[in-house]
Amino acid sequence: MEFSWDPKIQFARLRRWRPTWPQIASYSFQASLAIFWLYLMTAPPFPYKLGIPLLYITAIFIPVTAQFFIPATPIFSYLLSFYSSRFIPTDYRPTIHVALLPTLETVLYGANISDLLTRYTFTALDLLAWIPYGVGHFTLPFFIAFFLWIFAQRPALRFFALAFGFMNLTGVLIQAMLPCAPPWYELIYGLTPADYSIPGHPGGLARIDAIFHSQGYTKAFGVSPVVFGAFPSLHGGSATMEALFLSHFFPKYRAIFWSYAVVLYWATMYLTHHYLIDVVAGACLSVMFFYFLIPDELRERTDETPKYNYERYDVEAATRRRELRTGTWTENPDDDDDDALSVHSLPEDDRTPTSAMPFFPHRPPRAHRQTASIASLSGSNQPADGDISLGPIR
Structure with missing residues (x-):
């Protein structure tokens, strides 16, 4: 989640942004529709109604609010x-x-x-x-x-x-x-x-x-x-x-x-x-x-996409590691503390919930990808180059 109030961060994301044609069509349609409605709007009257787009533009260029408004x-x-x-x-x-x-x-x-x-x-x-x-x-x-x-x-x-x-x-x-x-x-x-x-x-x-x-x-x-x-x-x-x-x-x-x-x-x-x-x-x-x-x-759940946020950050696994440190058994003693007992070690029935989308054919699971550490996940939580659509919020 982004907590910065610095507009320079959002301007930098805007310069890196490479919109797709569907994004261009979507934002163009919504902007045209907003102009049309603002033209017809009589309450609040002009020039007070200009505060609506001004407030929105300000919000999308401040990182802490842009992650919600965009x-x-x-x-x-x-x-x-x-x-x-x-x-x-x-x-x-x-x-x-x-x-x-x-x-x-x-x-x-x-x-x-x-x-x-x-x-x-x-x-x-x-x-x-x-x-x-x-x-x-x-x-x-x-x-x-x-x-x-x-x-x-x-x-x-x-x-x-x-x-x-x-x-x-x-x-x-x-x-x-x-x-x-x-x-x-x-x-x-x-x-x-x-x-x-x-x-x-x-x-x-x-x-x-x-x-x-x-x-x-x-x-x-x-x-x-x-x-x-x-x-x-x-x-x-x-x-x-x-x-x-x-x-x-x-x-x-x-x-x-x-x-x-x-x-x-x-x-x-x-x-x-x-x-x-x-x-x-x-x-x-x-x-x-x-x-x-x-x-x-x-579209389909896989073992790579944890069901919940606490699984993404291995909070539950970290708790289990702390409990096991006081005992004599570890599930994977060769792994380091960052990767041991990750989400992939959860029971099979907990990792593969039933899909709620019956209209799409079942897809085979993708190749296994090792669970990342909290440090690497914190880095990946930042928006990729060219992506201003959401910021770090999920």
């Missing part, structure tokens, strides 16, 4: 697009589709599934739906990013920010180009034509406000920048992305992760915010970005 650029692009979509002039906005989603749902699934799930409501079900939809959706990505940083392999956090950010960014752009009314609109207004003057509505979350005697969700959804963003469901897409990541890096608990995702799928429909087709579209979007963007070193 990989999170797709997420910032999504947040900027979500917030700024309210500033699109009404004359340039497309027509809102009111009957499209319920019609497609009836044709594809034989019934309006969302309508069936909302006919009977109970306080217990309201609370069960609220936990993943109203709480987990906004907090879980931060916990997952932290766990990936601590326990997963080095590129995992960068991959999560990339896939999660681009999935949500794509979803917001689709919602802006194909606005569709959610189920709560059908319940309140029927299938009458909608316009952009209609404010947002909390749907089933209004019952949560009633339970806690508050107006939090009513006020939040009332000023939402995307009122007619039912398709695709970013709640469903985010839950799918989170389940994919956690199942891949911690496959032992995949049943728990996918159970959470299924409960959230149900919650989106029970709370009248999405149709089933919206959830399916969001899940497909996540699967597409997950498997398209996953780096080669994360």
Whole structure:
């Protein structure tokens, strides 16, 4: 992890950086999109809105902040697009589709599934739906990013920010180009034509406000920048992305992760915010970005890539060495202290977890590579020449 505040380090990395064509296309697209949204933005007004790009540029040229801000650029692009979509002039906005989603749902699934799930409501079900939809959706990505940083392999956090950010960014752009009314609109207004003057509505979350005697969700959804963003469901897409990541890096608990995702799928429909087709579209979007963007070193687990950070630095092995020094037996007495009892001496079933990626063929493990010492790993933790995309953070 980088702790330096010296911009010269980041300028030196920039001079060595040799971007690939996909990187050029990605950063060019996001920069163009940011300029477009800043041009439309009226709150904050000019010149105060220039502080947004100024803050970002400053952050990416300070090493201690660049290691977080550069990989999170797709997420910032999504947040900027979500917030700024309210500033699109009404004359340039497309027509809102009111009957499209319920019609497609009836044709594809034989019934309006969302309508069936909302006919009977109970306080217990309201609370069960609220936990993943109203709480987990906004907090879980931060916990997952932290766990990936601590326990997963080095590129995992960068991959999560990339896939999660681009999935949500794509979803917001689709919602802006194909606005569709959610189920709560059908319940309140029927299938009458909608316009952009209609404010947002909390749907089933209004019952949560009633339970806690508050107006939090009513006020939040009332000023939402995307009122007619039912398709695709970013709640469903985010839950799918989170389940994919956690199942891949911690496959032992995949049943728990996918159970959470299924409960959230149900919650989106029970709370009248999405149709089933919206959830399916969001899940497909996540699967597409997950498997398209996953780096080669994360596609299959090998003995060379330890499962956890403490294995990478041989903390557990060092503890075992200290215990063995007081005894009469060592597992590999010919090795020195830096390499003895490394991660390669762990039990076989602990070193080769089941892959959570069934769509890729099994690859034979690569050639054995000796576990590095802590000193050499500390050196390799610095970014390679020409790499400014992440710095030393994992």
